[in-house]
Amino acid sequence: MGPANQVEMSIPSDLVFERVVRAAAEEVGRQMGFSEEKLADLTLAVSEAVANAIEHGNRLQQEVHVGIVFCMERDRLVVRVVDQGEKGEQPAIRCRGITEETIEQGELRGLGLYLIHQLVDHAEFSTSEEGNVFTMWLHINPRDERSRRQER
Amino acid sequence: MIQMEDRGNVAVVHIQMPSIDAISALQIEEFCGRSRKITVLDFHQVAFINSAGISGLLKFIVAARKRGHRVYATNVSPHHRKIFKMVELSRFMPIVEESEISQIQ
Numbered sequence: 001m002g003p004a005n006q007v008e009m010s011i012p013s014d015l016v017f018e019r020v021v022r023a024a025a026e027e028v029g030r031q032m033g034f035s036e037e038k039l040a041d042l043t044l045a046v047s048e049a050v051a052n053a054i055e056h057g058n059r060l061q062q063e064v065h066v067g068i069v070f071c072m073e074r075d076r077l078v079v080r081v082v083d084q085g086e087k088g089e090q091p092a093i094r095c096r097g098i099t100e101e102t103i104e105q106g107e108l109r110g111l112g113l114y115l116i117h118q119l120v121d122h123a124e125f126s127t128s129e130e131g132n133v134f135t136m137w138l139h140i141n142p143r144d145e146r147s148r149r150q151e152r
Numbered sequence: 153m154i155q156m157e158d159r160g161n162v163a164v165v166h167i168q169m170p171s172i173d174a175i176s177a178l179q180i181e182e183f184c185g186r187s188r189k190i191t192v193l194d195f196h197q198v199a200f201i202n203s204a205g206i207s208g209l210l211k212f213i214v215a216a217r218k219r220g221h222r223v224y225a226t227n228v229s230p231h232h233r234k235i236f237k238m239v240e241l242s243r244f245m246p247i248v249e250e251s252e253i254s255q256i257q
Contacts, residue, residue, distance in 0.1 A: 015174045015204075022200070040231040047202045051174060097240035098210065108210045111203040111239050118238050 007070040011050075013058035013083075018050045021068050025079070028070045032077050034144050041119040042077070042138055048112035049081040049123075049134050057083025057132055067130065076121075076139045084131045154183055162253055163188035164226075171200040177208025187216035187223065190256050192248065196227035206241060213244050224248045224256065 011017035025046040067082035
């Protein structure tokens with residue numbers, strides 16, 4: 001038995017299953033009453049965090065699972081993504097988008113964390129007995145509240 | 153699935169998949185080298201793009217630039233306009249309305 005406001009998932013480290021989590025994130029966001037814009041932000045942020053955990057955390061070892069927990073609180077959604085990568089290996093956050101220089105240097109990837117930090121209210125990396133934990137917080141704003149009332 | 157349509161000087165590449173992510177971006181990467189002098193990527197059917205998808209698009213743009221070709225985007229949703237601006241992809245792939253395509257020189 002788990003808390004009534006919590007959705008938990010566990011997926012093999014295969015990028016195909018990132019799509020499953022993405023679909024779940026959208027549904028959870030709808031249940032929270034997020035606006036369409038915020039739903040799109042949530043879905044993208046979750047996609048990026050899960051893809052990072054699969055690729056950089058669990059290094060695409062399919063038998064190693066990524067854990068995802070959506071915790072629906074009264075005024076915010078908390079999403080935790082857990083991988084079994086090397087403990088404390090905090091990924092570097094790119095501090096800029098695409099520039100002529102990044103193209104010159106062949107840096108065509110690595111925008112995931114940059115995007116997450118632009119899209120969610122807060123995100124942080126920690127380690128625990130479970131593994132490496134990446135947590136994201138998305139607050140419900142007045143626009144979401146309106147959308148939630150209209151749904152009811 | 154990706155389909156290319158010739159419109160005179162302009163090639164319009166219709167990206168016929170709902171999601172451009174790590175898996176589907178490979179199809180776009182396979183299209184690198186098939187750009188024309190002016191290539192417009194049509195996002196009408198695309199509902200989701202993540203950073204792996206952006207990376208695939210960027211590879212296409214870089215390959216096109218090396219051949220002296222220009223790449224534009226059309227039918228981009230408001231959310232994707234925001235994301236393209238956020239990562240500054242729109243600097244390298246300007247967004248045009250579909251009605252403007254025939255006027256691109």
